[in-house]
Amino acid sequence: MTTQRCVGGIVFDADGRLLLIRRGHEPSAGLWSLPGGRVEPGETDAEAVVRELHEETGLTVRPTGLxxxxxxxxxxxxxYTCTVVTGRLHPGDDADDARWVDTVELTALERAGLLTDGLTETLRQWDVAPRC
Structure with missing residues (x-):
């Protein structure tokens, strides 16, 4: 099986809430996840993160690190961790919804089984869970 290189964006607002999107298509349609998607041929990871986040959230971001x-x-x-440069949050492309979530909301989504597999655990391991 050939792997497909993808990127995702870890973005926080000024209050420390994490940006999530609800996936509109497979894989994981209907579940909340980090915004992101496939890296196109000839595209760098940074270019893909900027493109994908703009398409899915309406925000222009700047990647700051893996x-x-x-x-x-x-x-x-x-x-990649990212900072918002400009834009107004709204779902687009294959995202049904987009919103900022705090720790309480993330936990509620996890308990309801509405997050993509392993998301909360991974965010905690990387120390990038919501900060509020």
Whole structure:
């Protein structure tokens, strides 16, 4: 099985809430996750993160560093911390919804089974869970 290189963005607002999107398509349709997607041929990870986050959230971001990498099935996902440069949050592309979540909201989504597999555990391991 060939892996598909993907990227995700870990973005916080001024209050320390984490940006999540609800996936509109497979894989994991209907579940909340970090915004992101496939790296296109000839594209760097940084270019892909900027493009994907803009398409899915309406925000323009600047990647600041690699938080970590996970493999989910055939997807090798490189998640980058990012800061918002400009834009207004709204779902787009394959995102049904987009919102900022705090620790309480993230825990509630996890308990309800509405997060992508392993998301909360990975965020905690990388020390990038919501800060409020």
């Amino acid at each position: 938080a970590g990498t996970v493999t989910r099935g055939r997807y090798e996902i490189h998640d």
